[in-house]
Amino acid sequence: MKLTVVLLLSIALTSIIGTVIPQNENPEAYLRAYGEYLYRLFDVLDIFNMYHSWWFQLLLVLLTMNIVVCSIDRLSATWKIVFAKNPSFNLSRFRKLTQKEEINASYPPNELKKRYEPFISKQFGYTRVEETEKGLCIFAEKWRWTRLGVYTVHLSVILLLLGGLIGSIFGFQGYVNIPEGEKVDSIRARDTGKIRYLGFEIKCEDFNVSFYDNGAPKEYRSSLTIIEKGHPVYKKDIIVNDPLRYKGYSFFQSSYGKMAPNTASKKKEVANKPSDEITLNFAGSQSGKSYRIKAVIGKPVDIPEGLGKFVVVEYRKTAEFAGQNIGDAYVGILTPSGEKPVEVLLPLHFPNFDRMRKGAVVISVADQTAKKFNPGKQTGERYYTGLQVTKDPGVLVVYTGFIVIIIGCFITFFMSHQRVCIDIIKGKTKSKIIVTGTANKNKMGMQQKVKKLSDQLANLSHRS
Amino acid sequence: MTSSNLLSITTFIFGAAAFFYFAHWIFKKQLFGRLGTWTALIGAVGNITGLIMRWVESYRMGIGHAPLSNMYESLVFFAGTIVIIYLFIERKSKNAIIGAFATPIAFLALAYASMSPNISDRIQPLVPALKSNWLIAHVITCFLGYAAFAIAFSISIMYLFKRRDVQKTSSLLSHFPKTQVLDELNHQMIMFGFLFLSIGIITGSVWANSAWGSYWTWDPKETWSLITWFIYATLLHARMMRGWYGKRIAYLSIIGFMAVLFTYFGVNLLPGLHSYGQV
Ligand code: HEM
Numbered sequence: 001m002k003l004t005v006v007l008l009l010s011i012a013l014t015s016i017i018g019t020v021i022p023q024n025e026n027p028e029a030y031l032r033a034y035g036e037y038l039y040r041l042f043d044v045l046d047i048f049n050m051y052h053s054w055w056f057q058l059l060l061v062l063l064t065m066n067i068v069v070c071s072i073d074r075l076s077a078t079w080k081i082v083f084a085k086n087p088s089f090n091l092s093r094f095r096k097l098t099q100k101e102e103i104n105a106s107y108p109p110n111e112l113k114k115r116y117e118p119f120i121s122k123q124f125g126y127t128r129v130e131e132t133e134k135g136l137c138i139f140a141e142k143w144r145w146t147r148l149g150v151y152t153v154h155l156s157v158i159l160l161l162l163g164g165l166i167g168s169i170f171g172f173q174g175y176v177n178i179p180e181g182e183k184v185d186s187i188r189a190r191d192t193g194k195i196r197y198l199g200f201e202i203k204c205e206d207f208n209v210s211f212y213d214n215g216a217p218k219e220y221r222s223s224l225t226i227i228e229k230g231h232p233v234y235k236k237d238i239i240v241n242d243p244l245r246y247k248g249y250s251f252f253q254s255s256y257g258k259m260a261p262n263t264a265s266k267k268k269e270v271a272n273k274p275s276d277e278i279t280l281n282f283a284g285s286q287s288g289k290s291y292r293i294k295a296v297i298g299k300p301v302d303i304p305e306g307l308g309k310f311v312v313v314e315y316r317k318t319a320e321f322a323g324q325n326i327g328d329a330y331v332g333i334l335t336p337s338g339e340k341p342v343e344v345l346l347p348l349h350f351p352n353f354d355r356m357r358k359g360a361v362v363i364s365v366a367d368q369t370a371k372k373f374n375p376g377k378q379t380g381e382r383y384y385t386g387l388q389v390t391k392d393p394g395v396l397v398v399y400t401g402f403i404v405i406i407i408g409c410f411i412t413f414f415m416s417h418q419r420v421c422i423d424i425i426k427g428k429t430k431s432k433i434i435v436t437g438t439a440n441k442n443k444m445g446m447q448q449k450v451k452k453l454s455d456q457l458a459n460l461s462h463r464s
Numbered sequence: 465m466t467s468s469n470l471l472s473i474t475t476f477i478f479g480a481a482a483f484f485y486f487a488h489w490i491f492k493k494q495l496f497g498r499l500g501t502w503t504a505l506i507g508a509v510g511n512i513t514g515l516i517m518r519w520v521e522s523y524r525m526g527i528g529h530a531p532l533s534n535m536y537e538s539l540v541f542f543a544g545t546i547v548i549i550y551l552f553i554e555r556k557s558k559n560a561i562i563g564a565f566a567t568p569i570a571f572l573a574l575a576y577a578s579m580s581p582n583i584s585d586r587i588q589p590l591v592p593a594l595k596s597n598w599l600i601a602h603v604i605t606c607f608l609g610y611a612a613f614a615i616a617f618s619i620s621i622m623y624l625f626k627r628r629d630v631q632k633t634s635s636l637l638s639h640f641p642k643t644q645v646l647d648e649l650n651h652q653m654i655m656f657g658f659l660f661l662s663i664g665i666i667t668g669s670v671w672a673n674s675a676w677g678s679y680w681t682w683d684p685k686e687t688w689s690l691i692t693w694f695i696y697a698t699l700l701h702a703r704m705m706r707g708w709y710g711k712r713i714a715y716l717s718i719i720g721f722m723a724v725l726f727t728y729f730g731v732n733l734l735p736g737l738h739s740y741g742q743v
Pocket residue numbers: 001002004008063066067068070071074075150153154157408409412413697700701704705
């Protein structure tokens with residue numbers, strides 16, 4: 001048990017490392033961040049890929065073994081209790097309980113038994129009546145099997161780890177870019193870079209991206225066709241959250257991009273290029289005033305209200321924000337007084353874009369008409385779709401584990417093996433009835449149940 | 465009235481409820497307890513109405529989606545859940561002093577959502593990755609879990625106070641529930657929270673698998689939710705196997721809630737996938 005706590009906590013603690021040190025970046029970035037010595041040390045310890053390092057995996061394996069060994073050890077004892085032919089009741093144990101409910105009835109024990117037994121057996125299932133030296137006694141119990149709940153939880157933890165293991169051995173994760181109108185028959189693996197042949201072809205018929213008015217992406221959609229031996233066999237439009245699944249492989253919409261433009265569109269680009277002089281609009285967030293100022297690429301201008309300096313550095317035909325294409329834009333550097341310079345993007349299609357930055361000044365290009373931006377429909381442009389391709393035979397095992405863990409936790413937490421003893425003692429004229437009960441969990445809740453039961457029995461003990 | 469206005473008002477109602485519960489605790493007048501309960505109830509209704517209005521507003525804007533998609537909305541939901549779960553406990557335990565410890569958390573959560581300059585209350589359209597029913601299931605279950613842990617946290621604090629007063633001399637602590645009752649409530653809240661945290665992590669994994677093709681990538685948010693899960697699992701084992709109870713469980717519960725807070729807020733300071741929380 002100590003070992004369990006130590007293992008759980010050491011996994012929890014070591015896991016923190018990987019959340020503080022970004023994983024799987026390129027070595028130069030690490031060298032820059034940590035310096036030569038630390039880099040070497042971390043590298044030896046596999047800190048940069050720690051969740052797949054031998055020592056972390058070892059911890060997981062130890063944890064699994066710990067669960068298996070402990071559970072088997074305890075299960076054999078629990079098994080005997082759960083599957084005993086005749087559940088054993090220990091009358092003296094019940095009589096020793098301090099919490100008890102007492103009622104009186106003017107019937108002899110045998111009559112009470114007739115009245116109680118059907119009621120009790122309906123509530124509990126298993127009931128047994130035994131004679132005692134003072135009268136008789138009804139035992140009842142239910143939910144004996146819930147003692148196994150813990151083992152289903154542990155089983156599911158093992159299923160999760162097993163599923164993960166299956167996935168890492170037999171699974172595949174790769175990535176492929178397919179230009180519109182083209183097809184591929186192989187995928188490059190993400191970690192090893194090896195090529196894997198699918199045994200069928202996948203074609204991207206069309207790719208489309210749409211945006212909301214504020215410039216945020218709305219939907220990425222790729223129309224895919226699966227081709228077997230030259231014949232199309234399956235078609236599906238995939239979007240994020242709705243992949244295509246075929247022969248164990250899943251194809252996820254993951255990214256997109258533009259193919260290198262052909263000459264026709266290049267000419268157009270040059271013709272469309274705006275002049276170097278731009279009228280900018282600066283709006284002070286505090287004052288609410290706005291100012292129009294003419295700027296030339298490369299020449300800094302002072303922003304009114306002492307809000308700093310701004311310089312437009314370039315015009316981009318296709319600017320990107322958070323990995324998304326947002327059309328043409330100016331890029332500038334804003335240096336608020338006394339603060340670090342920041343890069344500011346002024347997309348021509350989204351006049352309010354800079355508000356998102358929530359700075360002291362909102363910059364935009366003046367006289368901008370918010371043209372609808374629809375890169376998917378621009379002429380002469382071709383896109384490719386980026387697909388994440390996975391195959392993971394372990395998922396089924398993991399999902400089974402998910403379901404079992406939920407059911408198991410519910411049983412373990414909220415259901416218990418409950419036993420009651422109704423001890424009927426024959427008196428001169430009246431019978432005394434003592435109701436007691438035990439449960440293997442939630443003892444307070446059981447006391448309330450016993451109280452309720454005795455109230456119900458009291459109702460059954462009157463003439464009617 | 466817009467949903468944001470209503471939710472700002474709700475913030476003050478929760479503040480008032482916390483105030484009444486405090487008064488009930490300090491002055492031991494039933495009246496204040498009653499006022500606290502009714503105010504909290506009104507606040508809960510305002511909170512739910514605000515969320516529903518926000519839902520309707522998003523449809524009017526043509527970008528309809530459940531109001532569970534960003535930091536603001538999750539905080540609102542968190543605050544509402546805390547108050548609702550608390551009201552249940554109040555009914556069951558018949559003790560309104562717990563309110564003086566539980567409702568301030570709801571108040572703070574909602575105040576932070578409404579006032580923080582870093583959190584926008586604008587209704588934003590969903591980016592493609594968030595368009596999934598799993599998102600809704602994920603957020604609801606996670607926050608039911610978090611809310612239960614928040615209440616377990618307040619109960620643990622009360623337990624630690626109550627326990628130090630062995631001679632029962634402090635009049636401020638005399639109306640606290642008995643230590644055994646606090647301990648049991650703490651445990652029940654943790655079991656409830658653990659079940660929902662588990663379902664929350666699971667629905668999150670299933671969602672990740674449908675959006676990105678892998679159910680677990682060890683990104684910081686995932687890892688931290690697992691760390692939190694392990695802390696509470698440790699607590700449960702310590703209690704069920706070693707019979708730990710009382711003080712040690714209360715400390716573990718407090719540590720667990722710190723991990724919850726870090727998973728919720730702190731992770732945004734680290735690099736990772738779940739950065740939508742930053743908006
Ligand atoms: C990663 C997750 C878990 C691990 C590594 C784990 C490990 C273990 C181990 C090794 C034992 C036996 C200790 C011994 O006999 O010395 C144990 C017992 C126990 N565990 Fe877990 N467990 C995990 C999850 C859970 C969960 C989620 C629950 C609650 C639903 C739970 C409830 C219990 C209970 C009630 C026992 C006592 C069993 C008995 O009395 O036979 N465990 N656990």
